[in-house]
Amino acid sequence: MTNKNNLLAGELERLGISRRTFLKFCTSIGSVMALSPAQAAVMAEKLVTVKRQSVIWLSFQECTGCTESITRSHKPSLESLIFDFVSLDYHHTLQAASGHAAEQAREQAMHDNQGKYILIVDGSIPIKDDGVYSTIAGMTNLDMLQQVAKDAAAIVAVGSCATFGGLPKASPNPTGAVSVSDIVHDKPIINIPGCPPIPVVMTGVLAHVLTFGIPELDSMGRPKAFYGDSIHDRCYRRPYYDRGQFAKSFDDEGARKGWCLYELGCKGPITHNACATVKWNNGTSFPIQSGHGCLGCSEPDFWDAGGFYKALSTGTNSPGQWATAALAAGAAAGLASAYLNKSSKADAEKDHQPVTLEDMGGKS
Amino acid sequence: MKTPLNLPIEIAAPSTGMAQAVLHELAGHLQQLIESGKTEVIDLTSLPMSSSDKQQLETQLGKGEVDITLTTIGESRIFETAYSGIWWIRHYTADQHLIAELIEICSVPQIIKSHPADMQQALSRLKNTH
Numbered sequence: 010m011t012n013k014n015n016l017l018a019g020e021l022e023r024l025g026i027s028r029r030t031f032l033k034f035c036t037s038i039g040s041v042m043a044l045s046p047a048q049a050a051v052m053a054e055k056l057v058t059v060k061r062q063s064v065i066w067l068s069f070q071e072c073t074g075c076t077e078s079i080t081r082s083h084k085p086s087l088e089s090l091i092f093d094f095v096s097l098d099y100h101h102t103l104q105a106a107s108g109h110a111a112e113q114a115r116e117q118a119m120h121d122n123q124g125k126y127i128l129i130v131d132g133s134i135p136i137k138d139d140g141v142y143s144t145i146a147g148m149t150n151l152d153m154l155q156q157v158a159k160d161a162a163a164i165v166a167v168g169s170c171a172t173f174g175g176l177p178k179a180s181p182n183p184t185g186a187v188s189v190s191d192i193v194h195d196k197p198i199i200n201i202p203g204c205p206p207i208p209v210v211m212t213g214v215l216a217h218v219l220t221f222g223i224p225e226l227d228s229m230g231r232p233k234a235f236y237g238d239s240i241h242d243r244c245y246r247r248p249y250y251d252r253g254q255f256a257k258s259f260d261d262e263g264a265r266k267g268w269c270l271y272e273l274g275c276k277g278p279i280t281h282n283a284c285a286t287v288k289w290n291n292g293t294s295f296p297i298q299s300g301h302g303c304l305g306c307s308e309p310d311f312w313d314a315g316g317f318y319k320a321l322s323t324g325t326n327s328p329g330q331w332a333t334a335a336l337a338a339g340a341a342a343g344l345a346s347a348y349l350n351k352s353s354k355a356d357a358e359k360d361h362q363p364v365t366l367e368d369m370g371g372k373s
Numbered sequence: 374m375k376t377p378l379n380l381p382i383e384i385a386a387p388s389t390g391m392a393q394a395v396l397h398e399l400a401g402h403l404q405q406l407i408e409s410g411k412t413e414v415i416d417l418t419s420l421p422m423s424s425s426d427k428q429q430l431e432t433q434l435g436k437g438e439v440d441i442t443l444t445t446i447g448e449s450r451i452f453e454t455a456y457s458g459i460w461w462i463r464h465y466t467a468d469q470h471l472i473a474e475l476i477e478i479c480s481v482p483q484i485i486k487s488h489p490a491d492m493q494q495a496l497s498r499l500k501n502t503h
């Protein structure tokens with residue numbers, strides 16, 4: 010018999026989790042990842058046969074919010090299951106070891122799993138003045154990233170700091186903070202932006218890497234499954250937007266009736282993330298549902314985007330017009346779910362052209 | 374702790390015509406199931422449906438003869454709608470949070486079938502009892 014203890018199947022058995030239960034969780038994760046339910050079933054079958062994966066987690070210039078987000082995901086869940094299943098060989102916030110023993114654990118894992126470990130990074134890397142602004146065990150973040158990245162199979166950059174520089178990079182960027190992809194160029198890098206990212210997105214990506222390999226990424230290195238749609242694409246207030254019904258202040262009639270928050274500065278139309286469907290705090294709510302516009306925290310340089318309460322410029326069309334056209338095209342075809350699939354989405358995106366990332370980065 | 378503010382917030386959820394679109398799609402899938410046996414699943418979680426859209430759809434599909442509750446970690450509620458071959462599936466976590474909502478077009482939803490690995494385990498447990 011093969012040693013089941015090293016496989017997820019063994020872990021499931023140990024925990025008394027049936028395959029039916031496992032399929033249920035894979036279905037929910039698949040739904041979040043926009044996998045077809047058939048693919049979710051394949052993922053469930055494949056996941057149980059994967060071996061325990063070595064993971065090294067490096068935290069640089071960050072607030073630990075990303076680690077909080079992930080470790081606070083509800084239990085028992087596939088998130089916690091996958092997270093417990095991987096072999097987290099180094100994470101200086103979570104591990105029991107400290108000092109030399111901790112660094113030794115990292116070196117040991119790098120040695121034992123050379124070329125096979127997954128490197129997760131949260132936090133940006135300061136490079137000004139030879140990277141002196143953030144060090145771990147006397148080593149600069151820059152040196153440590155380069156050293157550990159060298160023999161990694163793949164790198165997952167978690168959070169807006171590791172993916173885009175984040176808050177440390179906010180003007181005037183005193184430490185010269187940069188992202189992982191600014192430094193490492195010869196390894197596959199998966200970017201999972203968000204301040205913090207949604208927990209299930211992170212485990213969903215891990216599950217995908219373990220079963221189907223590196224997921225399909227967009228031009229910014231983000232998994233398309235989670236970042237393919239904008240908040241606006243999936244926002245439940247969208248019908249109000251389409252009809253041009255906007256709240257004008259936080260306590261007017263429109264706000265009370267739950268109208269669109271566009272004019273109050275919502276960045277939903279240019280923010281790619283899964284908050285509108287996955288939501289936060291175990292699916293309780295997300296900013297727009299709580300009556301506040303989206304800040305765009307998973308987009309590059311959101312902090313310097315010129316004001317959370319400033320409405321995005323809309324070009325010459327009024328927002329109502331172009332969006333209604335896109336929605337009507339989908340509904341007329343009678344294919345509700347096709348409205349969101351890749352090909353029709355491309356059309357919808359064309360209609361959304363007037364609002365671009367430049368609007369967000371627009372310097373005043 | 375302060376007493377929570379009691380503001381008269383009404384979040385109206387207008388229907389967007391999405392229910393009608395889904396019904397149309399279901400007819401196509403059911404026909405396909407009958408003709409070629411190909412099953413289909415519609416993931417309701419990922420559709421931009423308002424709560425009244427969903428209610429409308431559920432009312433129109435109605436309840437059929439079969440109603441199943443899975444007690445895995447958290448319950449799953451599965452019922453066949455008044456339209457044979459169209460099943461409504463809701464998965465919940467242990468704290469009753471809805472994590473997936475699907476409509477499956479099939480004769481028996483996949484999750485109901487016993488999994489070979491579970492059966493294998495059951496067999497060894499059975500054998501150990503005598």
Ligand code: SF4
Binds near residue numbers: 240241248268271
């Ligand atoms: S602008 Fe914001 S609140 Fe309005 S529909 Fe788009 S995402 Fe929702």
